[in-house]
Amino acid sequence: MQEFKISNEIKNLDLNYIKDNLFFYKYDNKNLTLLYDENKNLKEESYESAAYHSFKGEVFENIIYEHLLRYAKENENITSFVLKGPHQNKNNIFKKNGLLIDKGAQIVYKSVYKDISEFDALFFTKDSIYFVEMSKSKKTAGLNKRLFKKSALLKILFPNLQIKALIVLTEGSTGISRFPDYCTIWITKDFNDDKLLKDLIFKNTNHGKLIKYTEEKYIEAINVNYKKFSYFQTLEWILLKSRSHKTHAVDLNFFRTYKLSLYFDVFTKLYIGYIQIKDFKQIVPYKESIKENRVIVTIEKINQKKFAIVYYVRHTNYKLKRVFFLDDKLQVEDKDPEGFTNKETRFIAKIFKPEHRLLIKNINNISKKLQEGIITSM
Template identity: 55%
Template sequence: MQFKITNKIKNLEIGELKDNLFHYSYDSKTLKSLFKNNISKDDISYITAHSSFKGEIYENIIYELLMDYALNNEKIKGFVLKGPYQDMENKFIKSGLLIDRTSQIVFKSAYKDISEFDAMFFTEDKLYFVEMSTSKKTASLNKRLAKKYALLKMIFPYLEINALIVVTTGSIGLNNFPSYATIWVTKDLDDDELIEKIIFAKKVKNDLQTLKAPEDKKYLEAFSLKYKKFAYFPTLEWILNGSRKNPKFKVDLSFFSNSKMNLYFDIYTKLYIGYLNLECFKVFYKDFDMELENNRVFVTLEKVTQTQIDIVYYAKLKNKKLYRIRIEEGLTPSIKEKEPDGFTNAEVRFFSKILEERHILNAKDINHILKNISIIEFKK
């Protein structure tokens, strides 16, 4: 079953819903400053800020139109409220599917956002998550889908998961989206008068309900949804220990070759399998000269492309910086610093506490894994 776009949505006919757009929270500080300083509209800083802001408005327009669409479509049984419509305070909920401080639909673990969804609705036996974008390039949007799809498949195992992608005319790469995605194409948002009014409108607080959704049982609060719990960090630990249960191998690669592990790779990107000490790591990267925090380099199996798994290392230094290091034969090692407040840093802090001496790997182990890594096959 595919939902068809209406002419109203295709043409962004917001009509009587236009006033509702002023109840959403926007980040207009940068644009206001650029306006006040008479920055040229041809300046790259203005173009970037304006494009981002227009994207926020576009998302809210589509959300408003989708609310109306859901109300009038008998196949849609539930539609999740967000923004100015949600009336449940979620600030202090640590984990789960909820509305966050910015009034978006998110799945959190230990206060950190794992995934964000622009909208979400249900039929009798399906869940649709919605992604909207004004960018004409869709590659990064497409790449983000795998994690969201896998997470929802994990917490709603009894539902078929689908995506609704809403983009604007002229977007490229639409044929590259997965089969579970329905694509809607709308006109560009070109109402400059509306955009400028919203830029200078009075700022709305995120956590206030200022609009009331029509009285209908279809409209749902995120906190009321029933789903299977997903424990982010304990699952990573379970994977680490599960991969070591086969007495024949230090790391059993066949453990990673099933449909459930495929979902885990999409959710986490990388799965931790142990660590190397500095001396052993230098067997593979002899010029490594960073000062490690605890004489450990964390070893992961990482999904580096949609079809390729490779060993990727993470080095936490004495200065608290964390680096991703990928070593490919014949190439200069790829080194990238990770965000201090990102999930990878949180994962490494977690594993710093739970890794034991039994989790250490050596050069022979690494070579064995690299030689046999093709054992990992993704089964649907």
């Protein structure tokens, strides 16, 4: 699929018409200056530092975004283009829910101040919405994996539009043939403009005014019309619906629908109930002290082919652990105290009622069905 062709300007990362605008983006200048010595020369060890690579990727993204603004202006097939960075209205950064611009001036979908997904750029055609991902990393496996969540979220928000992606990579990137069919791939020359990076950090150039895009097709994120998606209320609905079957403890057929396949891509895990500690410890050899007499049970999408039972255990010190079996070996992972999973588990724990308890026989039956492939990706 190549509805949009890359221009020579973009392919060659031509800065002639966009360079001044790059100085209006926010950068962590204070910390980035530490990468240089007192004579403002890049330290030898800084070339391969994570901070320098991250900054280089950030600038690459801004270069492509500025080019896309120009590209959209000339392309009649692009009907709307979402503004971000220095181009968007600063009054719109304080919203807490929905599609919006965050405090970092990025396009995000938020729920209760938490980012569900971020998009490097968004634009519309007559019948489609394109999300844009830009990366100068040569390895693309991680980027490819992230597309599932972004695509699924947009399918929920825009059910009447085709969801497509524009992926912008640099020469030498691997795994290009593995991207989904809905992706258009653009390849640019490699980005190694150390002088530009230095100028941006130290503001070495007398740049002009911001070139603005005021045509009607350039829009604010908060003005985009989409179907409402309530993150936590959806998790609650899935729990209640999956446990409402007259004869089955958990209605696994409910999880086999197209709609639920999208939710698996957005949430990764869906909550199906809890198990008491005494039952949990018969299934899992777990010795740590658990805060309450219940362990949260989820069905989790491990990868595009595998679904499995995963437990979430809150210790007496309030730390949350992800507990699961991988190749019959017990795995225990720490969860971020400020992350979404912590918020989800606290929310879902308040929803639980006695009838949401799962027995050992229920867990064993669900695990067996999952291993047999009762749930598949769509």
